Amino acid sequence: MHNNVLILDFGSQYTQLIARRVRELNIYSEIKPYNHLPEDLSLYKAVILSGSPFSVRSEDAPHPDLSEIKGKIPLLAICYGAQYLAHFNGGNVAPSATREYGRAHLRALNGDEFLKNISEGSQVWMSHSDTIKTLPDNAVLLASTEDVENAVFRIDGEDTYGIQFHPEVYHTKEGSQLLRNFLVDIAGLEQDWTPDAFVETTVQELKNKIGSDKVILGLSGGVDSSVAAMLLHKAIGNQLHCIFVNNGLLRKNEFETVLHQYEGMGLNVKGVDASARFLDALAGESDPEKKRKIIGRVFIEVFDDEAHQVENAKWLAQGTIYPDRIESVSASGGPSATIKSHHNVGGLPDFMKMEIVEPLKLLFKDEVRRVGASMGMPASILGRHPFPGPGLGIRILGDITPEKVSILQEVDAIFIDGLKKWGLYDKVWQAGAMLLPVQSVGVMGDERTYERCVTLRAVESTDGMTADWVNLPYEFLQKTSNDIINRVKGVNRVVYDISSKPPATIEWE
Numbered sequence: 230m231h232n233n234v235l236i237l238d239f240g241s242q243y244t245q246l247i248a249r250r251v252r253e254l255n256i257y258s259e260i261k262p263y264n265h266l267p268e269d270l271s272l273y274k275a276v277i278l279s280g281s282p283f284s285v286r287s288e289d290a291p292h293p294d295l296s297e298i299k300g301k302i303p304l305l306a307i308c309y310g311a312q313y314l315a316h317f318n319g320g321n322v323a324p325s326a327t328r329e330y331g332r333a334h335l336r337a338l339n340g341d342e343f344l345k346n347i348s349e350g351s352q353v354w355m356s357h358s359d360t361i362k363t364l365p366d367n368a369v370l371l372a373s374t375e376d377v378e379n380a381v382f383r384i385d386g387e388d389t390y391g392i393q394f395h396p397e398v399y400h401t402k403e404g405s406q407l408l409r410n411f412l413v414d415i416a417g418l419e420q421d422w423t424p425d426a427f428v429e430t431t432v433q434e435l436k437n438k439i440g441s442d443k444v445i446l447g448l449s450g451g452v453d454s455s456v457a458a459m460l461l462h463k464a465i466g467n468q469l470h471c472i473f474v475n476n477g478l479l480r481k482n483e484f485e486t487v488l489h490q491y492e493g494m495g496l497n498v499k500g501v502d503a504s505a506r507f508l509d510a511l512a513g514e515s516d517p518e519k520k521r522k523i524i525g526r527v528f529i530e531v532f533d534d535e536a537h538q539v540e541n542a543k544w545l546a547q548g549t550i551y552p553d554r555i556e557s558v559s560a561s562g563g564p565s566a567t568i569k570s571h572h573n574v575g576g577l578p579d580f581m582k583m584e585i586v587e588p589l590k591l592l593f594k595d596e597v598r599r600v601g602a603s604m605g606m607p608a609s610i611l612g613r614h615p616f617p618g619p620g621l622g623i624r625i626l627g628d629i630t631p632e633k634v635s636i637l638q639e640v641d642a643i644f645i646d647g648l649k650k651w652g653l654y655d656k657v658w659q660a661g662a663m664l665l666p667v668q669s670v671g672v673m674g675d676e677r678t679y680e681r682c683v684t685l686r687a688v689e690s691t692d693g694m695t696a697d698w699v700n701l702p703y704e705f706l707q708k709t710s711n712d713i714i715n716r717v718k719g720v721n722r723v724v725y726d727i728s729s730k731p732p733a734t735i736e737w738e
Contacts, residue, residue, distance in 0.1 A: 278310025
């Protein structure tokens with residue numbers, strides 16, 4: 230592994246963006262909780278401290294042991310991390326007189342190597358309520374902003390830097406350059422973590438880990454499971470047994486389409502129709518978290534049944550990616566908040582005597598696509614919109630019935646087919662329809678109707694961690710709404726979701 234950069238998580242929701250920005254520089258990074266440092270720090274050539282919702286002045290503030298890091302390994306401290314360096318090394322951190330959130334501009338740059346190619350007045354993004362009033366005695370001020378005097382500093386005689394703003398967010402315009410200055414020019418890291426390097430390293434690791442064992446992989450037809458399958462296929466060939474399960478919550482005709490999609494790719498794929506089993510288990514349940522848990526449980530049960538038909542199958546492979554793990558269990562077990570559960574995260578029950586292998590568990594969605602492209606996978610697979618593992622089960626708000634599934638499948642098909650016909654599909658990161666648990670009054674043929682309402686959702690994103698709604702043409706939305714109401718019996722109202730993530734999530738449940 231290219232264990233180059235260690236990111237210590239203090240609970241910031243931005244921590245994952247730090248990892249992405251570092252990887253965009255073709256440098257591998259990994260996140261660890263601040264209170265569980267790796268035993269062998271010699272593996273890392275640089276360390277980054279994240280922000281935090283805590284104040285360094287509070288009694289329960291995260292307090293890492295930096296004795297083997299500070300002054301010994303190049304260190305970049307961001308926001309809370311910078312305040313931590315100041316507060317516990319002779320400086321003073323106090324509540325800010327004004328709220329320091331949003332855009333600010335760097336000024337009075339002193340020419341330090343850390344600020345190379347950073348322009349005077351460069352926009353940065355602040356997000357804190359405390360501020361560094363005075364720096365430690367051995368600190369050198371490098372830059373300020375309009376309201377924050379101690380915005381950038383370094384510790385004299387060390388490759389230790391502190392910044393009060395967030396270089397990882399989009400609104401810090403030269404954040405990537407700043408990270409490059411620190412990682413490449415100061416820490417001396419090589420930019421060699423590429424998709425090809427990931428494939429080579431991962432394939433060898435899979436060979437070493439799995440040996441001659443057999444592996445069962447759940448295919449969904451999506452990017453993640455498909456790329457995971459190809460990595461495993463390159464590593465172990467026919468030892469991989471792929472299974473595509475129809476959980477009754479797929480898109481219209483998707484079971485047949487996905488099976489056809491894998492023809493000619495050399496994969497050993499079996500289709501299993503378990504739709505009745507899933508729908509029976511979900512009957513009457515409306516709580517979103519419980520629905521996810523049920524789908525996850527039945528998913529495992531189906532695979533347990535199939536595993537017994539593959540002699541000596543010892544591994545269950547999953548296409549779990551980094552955002553799934555982050556939102557489910559926080560950043561590597563750190564203090565971040567859990568947002569929602571994912572059906573394929575959290576381990577296996579005791580009755581299933583298999584081990585999990587997750588070849589993509591450290592990748593973001595855009596990285597997964599680049600890895601797939603480096604293996605020559607078809608663009609039709611790599612360009613497919615993300616689709617949640619629980620499928621339409623979390624796009625039907627409330628309880629799930631076969632009738633509701635059928636209605637939503639028809640609505641979704643009209644929406645997605647329309648995006649493709651209008652040349653909009655590839656301009657959208659993810660799209661889908663939601664069936665709401667409400668009915669509304671309408672008029673059709675001079676008669677009063679009282680039917681269902683559906684919501685259309687289309688977002689743009691790079692990794693699913695943040696997303697914004699897509700401004701689809703009014704003409705497209707008008708035609709799509711008209712087609713849905715005219716062609717899908719039981720729907721008389723269509724609305725369009727214009728919420729961003731955050732504060733909303735991409736899916737409704």
